[in-house]
Amino acid sequence: MKINWNYIKTFLLIGVVFFLFAFAEKRNHNRVLSEVNLHFTNSENLYLTEEAVNKLLIQNEVKVSSIGKETLDLNRVETLLEAHDMIENAEVFMTVDGKMGAAITQRKPLARVMGRAPYYMDRNGLKMPLSQYYSARVPIVTGVSEDLLPEVHPLVSYIRNDEFLTKHVTELNRLSNGKYVIRLRQLDFVVLFGAVSEIETKFMNFKAFYQKAMKDKKLNAYKKVDLQFGDQVVCTKK
Template sequence: MKIGWFYIRMFCLLLVTLFLVAFSHKRNSDRTIKAVEVNFEAGANLFITAETVDKLLIQNGKPLEGQRKEILVLKNLEDKLDSHAMISDADVYLTLDGVVGATVKQRKPLGRVQAQKPFYIDENGSYMPLSTNYSARVPLIDGVSREQIKEVYPLLNYLQQDDLLAKQVIGISRKADGNYSLTPRVLNYNITLGKIKDLQSKFANYKAFYQKAIKDNSLPNYKNIDLRFKGQVVGTKI
């Protein structure tokens, strides 16, 4: 008899628990979304605005505020944001108090190609359209097509990771034969790079030349610095 009462009590407890869980779920699903909060990684919202992100989060033709929480499919919202041309990655979440949060990482351009329809090359070596909200201060590139993005990307990536070169180089030009030249900021000379290969060796030679020329105060005397020759820098004076 005692065993029978034990099972009865356990069964009743189970029913109460299921009722409370169902009630809580129903009550939570009936709640509406209170607000949408958009955050940009590193605080930068240069290429896309919070208003644009809000519009991308519209569901059923209406803003999220006031809609029931149960309609949300967070993965679908993330996919929608990720598909935007200016967004690298997005994370969408829902808080217990009914706030939809979106953390957005924007794409980072490394260079701007001066073509009939200009475009950026981003940090992953991919095509990136220009933004109507902001123009990035990156090296200008001419003579390069979309088909040659993979060719020029290693150079852009190398320049971006080097403190001196990132500050100094403002222009990149590709000749028809595939040779490249660089335009430095302020300085009057041109840098002949040649093919995009042996970059570490070429720029190590360039930095050694640059430091020596600074000490000699001879930088203004040069009109071209040629890095195409192994183990040396050939400077042409004015």
């Protein structure tokens, strides 16, 4: 009987192809996450580190070196990350080669609130703990308890969104009558801002006063500048 080697070769080739396909499928199924690629979307200042994020995942039994990609709950990881005091938002994803990635947006502090236990107020007006990794250069707020953060937030937010005010304002102090006093960098006078109202008008008036006083070289001639009288700026000389 004559053996048809062409048929045998064909069957062997088909068998090898099926074996390789099955092997690759099994390997892909068992592939584990070998590393976490972190990206901080606002990474100019790091209030937490990659090491801190990885530690958080490990503590919550998200062992990326031993979890198959089919069993990893990305939503759970996002929830864990967003529960961190320094994280505002997290988007977790997994690449085709079995690596987990996370785009992390940190919370952004606007001011440091002083008290028995100092803390930050973030850009959403919420309490944010200080970081062990970085100290933010933000204005100091005194005389404010946590329940008053919604009151002071519009004022601080306006300051932080204005280049001129960000450069000059160093401290805001809330008096017992609910009015605010503002202190400036390298200037002797204080600014009586009053209640948190008419913010834009008051600061426009202050900028106009500042430019005029600087032009006249009289910035150091005053000890108090009062912005509480509508369109007027009332100054008290030394």
